[in-house]
Amino acid sequence: MAAKQQNRILYLRTFRSRPDHRLVVSLALAVANPGKLVIVGPAEDEARLRQWTRAHVSDDNTIHQHIEYIVCSDDQWRREVNLQISKASCVLLYMAPKRRKFPSLRAPKAGDFEDFYSSPVKEPVTGPGLLREIVYLRRLDKLKSTLLLCAASDLPYFSRLLRDLPIHTGLGPDMTPLLGFYLFQNTPKGLQPMVPRISAYDRQLVNLRAARGLISFRKGVFSRSSQVKFSHDLTELVNQVIRDSRSSRVQPDVMLGRSPRPRRLPPDGARKIIEFTNVEDLLYIPRYEIADVGLAEVLEILAEPEANHECLSCGASLSDILFYVRGLDRAANSSIRGRCQFCFEPMIVESGQLRWWG
Structure with missing residues (x-):
């Protein structure tokens, strides 16, 4: 009898140079029952993860039985990530700010239409690689199988972003940009911009409204009780996604x-x-x-x-x-x-x- 195919839980995150080994171990343990955690990255990142688990985890061999690491170079990752997204039963998307915290979405100080368009577009709030992966999730119809992960301190930002950004980016119902997508209002001082100039990368964040759910955690704090709760909540949501997911009809090679x-x-x-x-x-x-x-x-x-x-x-x-x-x-x-x-x-x-x- 053929072995039952194991569910693939794809983990996507930004800033590979920023260690997330403790979170990776927690995720691997949480999804061990429903499936295997899949990570795409360079060989040196896999080596650092193994070095960290040897130093900090009593049974690191067991941990790596729950992790499948897809070694990939920088010039191959876009193609490889597309393929892995198409195969995934569930996607875990870890959103982290580019700097210490996410920036405010306050309107710029430009005084009129001309000044606004001559001001620079705001830099992406998180890694452009991760924001690009949101595009792939939408194209492959995998957002409904995606769970968002974020630090508890970033929850207010995401709450505000997912409430306000769809209004101000001018994206249509099908998430394609509309002409004249920057909003202005008439004031006694003339045209005033209502929102900052947001790059095409950051505008992908609006698509996260279609994600299945969001789980937060206290960054750097994984006590036994918090680990148990985090694992329980994540396992339950992952199981729900796997139960409700349908096999994709998308041919990934056509998209590449x-x-x-x-x-x-x-x-x-x-x-x-x-x-x-x-x-x-x-x-x-x-x-x-x-x-x-x-x-x-x-x-x-x-x-x-x-x-x-x-x-x-x-x-x-x-x-x-x-x-x-x-x-x-x-x-x-x-x-x-x-x-x-x-x-x-x-x-x-x-x-x-x-x-x-x-």
């Missing part, structure tokens, strides 16, 4: 890499040709049938290709802009559009210039 042939891609399943950029490198993919345009072709069209061309809104380089035409026949479509992958602003290549569009 580049190809000159049309493929049905998110967000609408329409046929698209993405042959100059890896799909996993894109935060935003336009709707409808499209064909991407290579940067070399765009530079040939621009009147001054040697100039320092950049996004008109956030200053990102041209390599951070997805250029494309509507339809699958590139020769039949001369209007080249662009969508910045950092701020989501739409542009068009017209009369040898990069111009606003929309």
